[in-house]
């Protein structure tokens with residue numbers, strides 16, 4: 001079956017991928033790739049795989065041929081670096097003390113984690129449910145919004161990603177997850193064009209002059225429908241796309257006006273990645289519900305969380321989550337320890353500082369490069385958009401793929417988003433010298449386009 005044009009990651013089927021695969025001569029690597037492709041159902045962004053992995057430590061991954069790559073993707077799980085020794089020890093100790101807890105038995109690490117998330121989340125966000133993955137945490141948030149409002153409709157953004165489940169795919173806005181094999185999706189899942197100043201759906205040149213029609217449209221749809229349960233969105237898109245100033249305050253006001261809850265998905269952006277604990281803190285708003293995942297498990301174990309306003313605890317007779325590992329002491333211990341490491345190693349401030357440095361360097365080195373249309377991001381989540389025509393802002397996915405494979409050859413792994421955006425998202429523990437080395441690799445790979 002032929003799929004939609006991919007918008008996340010590099011393509012499994014491009015000429016650049018075929019050329020890269022042909023250059024992989026190591027017998028162990030080729031054999032593992034062959035077995036992977038044979039054993040797994042093929043899907044976009046996964047099998048057949050781009051490479052193999054045998055080790056992961058700190059900012060590094062290593063393949064079966066012993067080649068090392070700085071990992072500037074890490075599926076956004078690796079804030080504290082891979083294999084943090086303190087996290088490994090905490091997990092070992094917890095497995096010895098209590099390896100599992102059935103949901104109906106309260107256990108210390110799960111309770112402590114829920115309490116701690118309530119402490120670090122702003123406003124009245126304080127009631128928590130855990131799931132194994134982020135997509136499931138989005139499902140919990142959607143159900144809770146239905147329960148709390150008595151409404152079922154949602155409003156979310158085209159191009160958004162909230163996970164691969166049916167609920168998450170319904171509020172997501174990418175064809176890869178919505179079209180063909182995915183439908184029919186949830187009824188009442190309405191969409192509007194997202195904020196994206198570089199590729200504004202309304203054709204405006206920038207937030208200084210436009211009056212934010214992207215925010216007005218949210219208000220417009222909420223008013224027209226009159227019964228939308230929740231606006232669901234990523235406060236900053238991880239691809240990355242940052243919101244224009246004032247955007248979220250306008251949407252927050254619209255939600256309040258229309259009795260609609262605001263659910264902000266912090267699964268990749270949360271826990272300090274953008275230089276604030278929650279990325280919505282850049283924008284001066286507090287949602288009614290937020291979801292965390294990915295890095296919450298410290299890059300070792302899967303755990304995600306839905307955190308709601310305390311007064312939204314209104315569905316006690318129904319199952320909102322009911323996931324087997326909802327109170328797993330080992331995954332919750334991993335999350336607690338990860339939060340401690342983030343606090344004690346000052347990783348939130350570190351992300352802000354290193355992110356400013358990276359943005360300044362990229363702007364200096366590439367700001368006037370004809371192949372670079374835009375450089376944007378927050379903290380240690382930033383991206384370089386590759387174009388064939390700066391004036392027309394024409395995406396150049398072929399050039400982006402060539403640049404990607406050049407970087408891979410030079411020892412830097414990352415993801416291409418939206419077909420042509422080099423998406424760079426290093427661990428928060430990265431040393432400045434390694435960050436500079438990675439930026440040198442990206443700059444050289446772009447300049448090699450000639």
Ligand SMILES: Cc1ncc(COP(=O)(O)O)c(C=O)c1O
Pocket residue numbers: 132133134135136138161162163164234238265266267268293294304
């Ligand atoms: C914004 C966002 N929401 C939800 C998810 C889904 O998380 P998971 O893959 O753990 O289900 C992701 C994963 O990439 C994400 O980026």
